[in-house]
Amino acid sequence: MRKQVLSITLIAISAALISWGYKGHRAVATIAQKHLTSNTAYAVSAYLKGESMADVSTWADEHRNPTTGKWHFLNLPLGLSHQQFVDFVNQQSNDNVYGAILKEEAILKDQASTPDQKNSALKYLIHLVGDAHQPMHISRAEDKGGNTIQLRFDNAGTNLHSLWDSKLIDHEGLSEEQIAKQYDWANDAQIKKWQAASPMEWLWESYQISSELYADIKSGQHIDEAYYKKYMPTVHLRIDQAGIRLAGELNKLFNDTKVEAIKAEPINAPALSNNAAPAQQIKLEDVKNNVGKAVSVTGKVFSSKDIRSMVLVNLGAPYPKQLLTVVLKGDARQLTTQLENRTITVQGKIIEYQGKPEIVVEDTHALSIEN
Structure with missing residues (x-):
């Protein structure tokens, strides 16, 4: 029996809760890359062993396990005030997107961390900052972040989570390059304001949006063009904010860091x-x-x-x-x-x-x- 031998890369992942989808995560990373200082860009390239931020932006979804799978979201009830929200988050374990972001940043700050540890932490951080800005990742446990709320959009079945992961972005019909260019519209004042906000505030913003989304939808609903036009600016905003803030965090971590060149692993x-x-x-x-x-x-x-x-x-x-x-x-x-x-x-x-x-x-x- 004749066989065709093909050399490929195989990586196992869980398909659930993949936030922003492929285009969205790459857009966040590409926007962030454009706003790095030169020294930060060098450090990031060194720790990523030459890989681009966009190319590693979905790595964290591809390397999930029963522990890190919880890092991509935060479950909490609706109707919380800002202070109640902060108290709720602080009372949770570290196995959520907030705790994971703080953990990975701590690894990147620690001079004792090995290059491999920083490589992994940086890949997680690039992804998780995007997760924190996807509204349906800061949402209710009972419907699994909108995954069980069934909808129809573009003549096909979907759910509220997938709608916000990728369906709205796909409907726009832009290429990855066009998305990264058109979504990156913030001026200097907005950049300064966004980067001054803490990760807790990123999550609070997502929580406010997801609360609105829950109130504006019913299971089985047909998502029309009016819904798309209403919420697409929010998609643009959250992806741009994620990219700008990711750049801000990386600049804080690496702008004054001296990094020796790290040899990439042989392909x-x-x-x-x-x-x-x-x-x-x-x-x-x-x-x-x-x-x-x-x-x-x-x-x-x-x-x-x-x-x-x-x-x-x-x-x-x-x-x-x-x-x-x-x-x-x-x-x-x-x-x-x-x-x-x-x-x-x-x-x-x-x-x-x-x-x-x-x-x-x-x-x-x-x-x-x-x-």
Whole structure:
């Protein structure tokens, strides 16, 4: 049987609660990049090992686990005054977007932090500042941030959370470059004012907006052009504020920092270099019993879902009954049409996320497609 061997990058993620979507997060990062001082820009590039802020802006969604998954949002009841809101947030654990932002900034400030620790913290911070400005990430627990409020928009089903993640932005029809340019409209006075606000105030602003959004919607509602025109300026504002404030935080952290150049990791580093034993060939139905092991597994593709920055590919059964999920990212996303109803073999280390087995493969590795 002839096989076509393709080198790809596979990274496992959870598809839930991906804020601002691919375009929105990249826009936040691109706007921030434009407002960095020269020294900060050098430091950021060094700690990111040459990767751009836009390219790492969705990294935190791709590397979720049961602990960091809570970092992307904050649940709280509606109807709180400003002081009640502040008190509520301060009484919570650190496992939310507010605590995570403070934690990652502390790592970046700490001179004892290693380059790898700062690399990870910077990637999280770039993403989480965007999360803090997405109104439906500062919202109610009972509807999972609007995920269970079903709506229709552009002749398709969606929900309140997804509407604000990406659907409104998609409806606008702008490219990534156009979004980053058109959304970045703040003048010097606005920039100074926005950057003076604390992360707590960012969240309070999002809370006020989400409170309005809840009051302005009913489950099953058809979202019309009037709703789009009413709220699109708010989308513009929150993404621009996120970018400007991200730049402000980074300038505070790095403007006076002397950073030695950090050598980037080689692109072709072996994906399983941390595994002493070679990958073991196992059956797809045994994946769940081999968590933590480096394996080679073969299975049929039953379904896939394009979520813009990557494609979730389900082996063994359609979602949500899949036996294994892999993710195609970057150029590999273009392979989606080649994988439909095909049998593939993939190698990597099995991890478990919320009870589901996934394979994380760092850098490049082989994916075989059987004819």
